Amino acid sequence: MQQVVFGLIGAGGIAQSQHLPNLTRAPHVTLKSVCDVRPDALQQAQRQYAIPHATTDYRSLLSDPEIQAVVVATREDMQASLTIEALQAGKHVYVEKPLASTSDECAAVVAAQKETGRFVAVGFNRRFAPAYRKAKEIVAAEGGPWNIHYRLSDDYWRWGKSYPPRVRVIHEVCHIFDLLRWLTGSEAASVYCVESRPDDEIITLKFRSGCVASIMSSGYATMDLPKERLEVITEKGAVTVEDFVELRTFGFAHREPVLRFAGHTHPDREFTHKYLFEAEGAAALFALRRMGWALRNEAEAADALSGEPAPDAQEMRRYLNQTGPLWNYMVNKGWLPALDHFAERILTNEKPENAAAEDGLRASVLCHAAIRSRDNNEVVSLNGFDG
Ligand SMILES: NC(=O)c1ccc[n+]([C@@H]2O[C@H](COP(=O)([O-])OP(=O)(O)OC[C@H]3O[C@@H](n4cnc5c(N)ncnc54)[C@H](O)[C@@H]3O)[C@@H](O)[C@H]2O)c1
Numbered sequence: 001m002q003q004v005v006f007g008l009i010g011a012g013g014i015a016q017s018q019h020l021p022n023l024t025r026a027p028h029v030t031l032k033s034v035c036d037v038r039p040d041a042l043q044q045a046q047r048q049y050a051i052p053h054a055t056t057d058y059r060s061l062l063s064d065p066e067i068q069a070v071v072v073a074t075r076e077d078m079q080a081s082l083t084i085e086a087l088q089a090g091k092h093v094y095v096e097k098p099l100a101s102t103s104d105e106c107a108a109v110v111a112a113q114k115e116t117g118r119f120v121a122v123g124f125n126r127r128f129a130p131a132y133r134k135a136k137e138i139v140a141a142e143g144g145p146w147n148i149h150y151r152l153s154d155d156y157w158r159w160g161k162s163y164p165p166r167v168r169v170i171h172e173v174c175h176i177f178d179l180l181r182w183l184t185g186s187e188a189a190s191v192y193c194v195e196s197r198p199d200d201e202i203i204t205l206k207f208r209s210g211c212v213a214s215i216m217s218s219g220y221a222t223m224d225l226p227k228e229r230l231e232v233i234t235e236k237g238a239v240t241v242e243d244f245v246e247l248r249t250f251g252f253a254h255r256e257p258v259l260r261f262a263g264h265t266h267p268d269r270e271f272t273h274k275y276l277f278e279a280e281g282a283a284a285l286f287a288l289r290r291m292g293w294a295l296r297n298e299a300e301a302a303d304a305l306s307g308e309p310a311p312d313a314q315e316m317r318r319y320l321n322q323t324g325p326l327w328n329y330m331v332n333k334g335w336l337p338a339l340d341h342f343a344e345r346i347l348t349n350e351k352p353e354n355a356a357a358e359d360g361l362r363a364s365v366l367c368h369a370a371i372r373s374r375d376n377n378e379v380v381s382l383n384g385f386d387g
Pocket of ligand 1: 009010011012013014015035036037038041056058073074075076078079096097098123124125171
């Protein structure tokens with residue numbers, strides 16, 4: 001099988017949990033080089049994944065003529081400029097979301113993509129989640145979406161501390177803006193956002209197709225609660241998806257009432273959840289999350305009692321942090337198929353189905369419209385925006 005030669009810029013959190021293992025197992029990909037400004041992360045990645053070349057200088061990676069495509073996974077402050085440099089060096093680019101912090105930077109990537117004619121994929125991987133591809137197919141065949149609710153909730157209060165308050169909409173909710181555009185095949189005409197406290201928000205959208213949608217984004221949930229839930233009302237029935245593992249249909253006599261989807265695994269970690277989710281769907285997910293939550297509570301209580309990491313909590317911590325599934329990445333949100341599809345389309349020179357640079361820009365416009373709506377307490381109209 002033909003393979004595209006990739007380089008990876010940024011070997012941090014998402015690279016370790018997704019891009020490094022996926023770049024080394026996707027059928028249409030071979031990973032030649034990795035770059036990070038942190039030598040420790042770099043060496044660890046190179047050793048663990050047997051990558052032929054490693055560098056702290058991204059320009060040296062971009063100047064390698066053998067490298068055809070790069071994954072950019074630094075952070076939103078640099079991703080646009082790195083993408084533009086990579087495009088100008090003749091590379092195709094898979095860049096993590098959000099494409100940039102500002103819409104102007106996104107527009108510059110759109111311009112560079114057009115100028116160079118290379119492909120850009122933005123890491124809105126949910127478009128490739130098997131459960132969502134099936135949901136889209138069913139919804140489209142049943143009269144299309146009329147009313148959508150999406151809940152995106154997690155313990156951001158724990159993991160999102162490196163971000164300033166009130167920007168969760170830019171780097172988390174951007175995924176859902178893209179998903180809604182993809183599901184409806186339509187553009188938002190207006191957006192309205194209210195918050196109960198910073199990073200605890202409801203966003204409502206009206207699409208040009210007539211569909212309405214609400215997003216409940218909460219950064220104050222618990223790992224006991226599955227992170228995402230999609231509910232779509234179609235012409236006369238409904239489709240729900242519980243955290244990528246269980247799709248249910250309602251009101252369609254000719255359709256399967258329940259479909260279940262396998263979990264996503266990391267090569268180094270325990271993998272039985274993959275089969276449990278496939279066989280038992282949401283019930284297995286609820287049970288596994290409850291177990292992880294309870295173990296973490298016990299470990300934290302033991303630490304609090306002894307005033308330091310408690311030896312008798314060691315086994316629990318090892319399971320939670322080193323052995324068990326990667327909790328945020330155990331359901332299949334489409335990371336691997338999104339990357340492999342991109343590589344395959346580079347080989348055939350056909351436009352990929354991934355979110356393109358324009359989609360990154362449109363998601364950014366929605367993020368900033370939601371923030372403007374929230375801050376000024378007004379409905380923001382987007383009818384004038386044509387990208
Ligand atoms: N699609 C998803 O599901 C998903 C999940 C998590 C994060 N993300 C996105 O991925 C991006 C990265 O997030 P993260 O959590 O991995 O961040 P991170 O901070 O853990 O990793 C970023 C890495 O980039 C490196 N870096 C920074 N500047 C560099 C440069 N000039 N050259 C080379 N390396 C450089 C840093 O040293 C760090 O190791 C963010 O945009 C984030 O929103 C996407």
